[in-house]
Amino acid sequence: MSDGRTRERADAARNRRAILDATRTLLAEHGAEAVTMDRVAAAAGVGKGTIFHRFGSRAGLLHELVAEPAVALMEAVSSGPPPLGPGAPAAERLLAYFAAMADLVIDNIELVVAYNAVPPHPRREEFHAFWAAHITAMLREARPDLDAEVVGALLLAPLGTELASRMVRAGEADRLRAAVHDLVASVLRAPQGATGT
Secondary structure, three states: OHHHHHHHHHHHHHHHHHHHHHHHHHHHHHOHHHOOHHHHHHHHOOOHHHHHHHHOOHHHHHHHHHHHHHHHHHHHHHHOOOOOOOOOOHHHHHHHHHHHHHHHHHHOHHHHHHHOOOOOOOOHHHHHHHHHHHHHHHHHHHOOOOOHHHHHHHHHHHHHOHHHHHHHHOOOHHHHHHHHHHHHHHHHOOOOOOOOO
């Protein structure tokens, strides 16, 4: 009896991975607009009902895909090696975070486009609160003269906009990465004559 349940769990895990991988591949090859449940089912080699049973809807499937890299980045920030994780100076950690977030957006740009067209992720507030707290804490340490909360939000905002997707789709991912780095670095440079604590 337990062998049957183990096999069923293994099959479910394999199907879940196949569905997620197939969706990622379809997003990368055909763009957000072309990803339908029928195409995902065909690419994953499962019935459409299996996808609905596991994820509930197209939005649920996209939510699962969004959560994977977001959770991985949260873990890297919380307990990974420096400079992204603890142990490096605040300015270095902030630059590393924005580089990692830019990579996350660029590497998943079609997913980001698709995600922006569905209802918000159930953990959206949790993710956003985590990013905001981390950015604010690092900015407060590196630039105590700034309104870290607002400046941090302004630094992060462009990565979720149409500008980012347009640049990546136009083959300008490296230009976007460089601009994000330059923007954050310019904020981290205290103006001449400013005194830090």
